[in-house]
Amino acid sequence: MTRRTVRIAMNGVTGRMGYRQHLVRSVLAIRDQGGLDLGDGDTLWPEPVLVGRRADALRAIADRHGLAHWTTDLDAVLADDTVTVYFDAQVTAARPDALRRAIAAGKHVYCEKPTATSLTDALDLARLARDAGVRSGVVQDKIFLPGLLKLKRLVDSGFFGRVLSVRGEFGYWVFEGDWQSAQRPSWNYRAEDGGGITADMLPHWEYVLRELLSPITSVQALTATHIPTRVDESGAPYRATADDSVYAVFQLADGTVAQINSSWAVRVARDELVEFQIDGTHGSAVAGLRDCRVQHRSVTPKPVWNPDLPTTEPFRAQWQQVPDNAEFDNGFKAQWELFLRHVALDTPWRWDLLAGARGVQLAELGLRSSAEGRRLDVPELTL
Structure with a gap:
């Protein structure tokens, strides 16, 4: 059996939804089950890197769950080549800028909805991801x-x-x-x-x-x-x-x-x-x-x-x-597993940033x- 690690920058995990549904009940739950079975003896192991503005809150969450990596420096984590996925559960107004930076850094992006506060920004994000050749996903739990x-x-x-x-x-x-x-x-x-x-x-x-x-x-x-x-x-x-x-x-x-x-x-x-x-x-x-x-x-x-x-x-x-x-x-976990499988294996996926733009x-x-x-x-x- 081969274990493949995927490092995920998770921004917004100090909030209710980001912490409970995405970190604890999805990414950590996938780890608790032994990772995501990709078939043919391969397992995908998600490694979260907690990102946010409040160092004390991030440190407390990391200590509570035995996680080694957290930072308040988004640019540094986006510059890290070992991080391949960026997840965003911030307030909506902060999301477009962070997603643009992640896409520009070549990261696959997964985020909460709505993806932006305007259709213009939502479509721009979808085009940027398409043109950059990165995979994108929007939570549709x-x-x-x-x-x-x-x-x-x-x-x-x-x-x-x-x-x-x-x-x-x-x-x-x-x-x-x-x-x-x-x-x-x-x-x-x-x-x-x-x-x-x-x-x-x-x-x-x-x-x-x-x-x-x-x-x-x-x-x-x-x-x-x-x-x-x-x-x-x-x-x-x-x-x-x-x-x-x-x-x-x-x-x-x-x-x-x-x-x-x-x-x-x-x-x-x-x-x-x-x-x-x-x-x-x-x-x-x-x-x-x-x-x-x-x-x-x-x-x-x-x-x-x-x-x-x-x-x-x-x-x-x-x-x-x-x-x-x-x-x-759990519905959030089920979609996380599908997205991670899409990132790892290019399996079919239809809930991308264009789908998110339809909601906006x-x-x-x-x-x-x-x-x-x-x-x-x-x-x-x-x-």
Whole structure:
């Protein structure tokens, strides 16, 4: 057996997402399983090099996990020929500059979404990576969730017949930060720092709908900042300049209509923090992060509208759970493994910086749609 080491500069691991999902539950989890099996007796061993601005935080993480390499000098790590992959989970506004520098240094790049705060920058990054001949990847974790994998299985099997519509609900109450600390960093609510739920979530819905059904061809959105004042990490009040909710209607290339509400100012009355319902001529399904339940047309009840009588039908009990029928890994880790395999073996890969640019495009058009009060076409992007 041959062990091949891939050194990965990981920038942004002091943040919640970069630390929990990417470092601990993905890269370190791959190491815990003995590396990534490449076949033919070869194993890929990821070696993280932690990068960030706060030396104390980086040192603490490295000590906690027995990691030998960390630095606050991004230029130095990009100049290191033994580092072949650069990963970025910084705040969005800082991402384009760091990615440009990594691409110029010849590194393969993998990053969180959105890739940039503007479509111009997002497309520029995709062109730079293409022209430099480096491999690129953008995190699109939702399609690797067990619930959505089950939903995709149903779509591919023809369970729905002709798909009519998708209804999606995402969100939860993010505390304002006064009497309880907020679950999200304050920059999320400042437009000048790249914040806003439209910029955060519409890139997710772009790839989710594309992967499940077909590309989005038009968008009509309404954004809102329901909570105008919040309290930051130091206890100081600040004005929320970014949207905390977006209500969007999408037309898909196959004729499906999708409606997805996203909000950080909603209290949860769902089984999971995100749920999607697909309705088709032959059946319907509701999927969350992990579970998926279905109702086929052959067993669909016949409700009758009568507001004068109490509802006695157990609507939720009339649906059937879709079995797992497989072992589901952490979605972030699953995509990390595919990207590392792509870097090592040039295996097929479609979630590159151009795919990331499509998400930025949809978010940009969603904000413009809300500002102009009209539906906008979503043209297919090319480089």
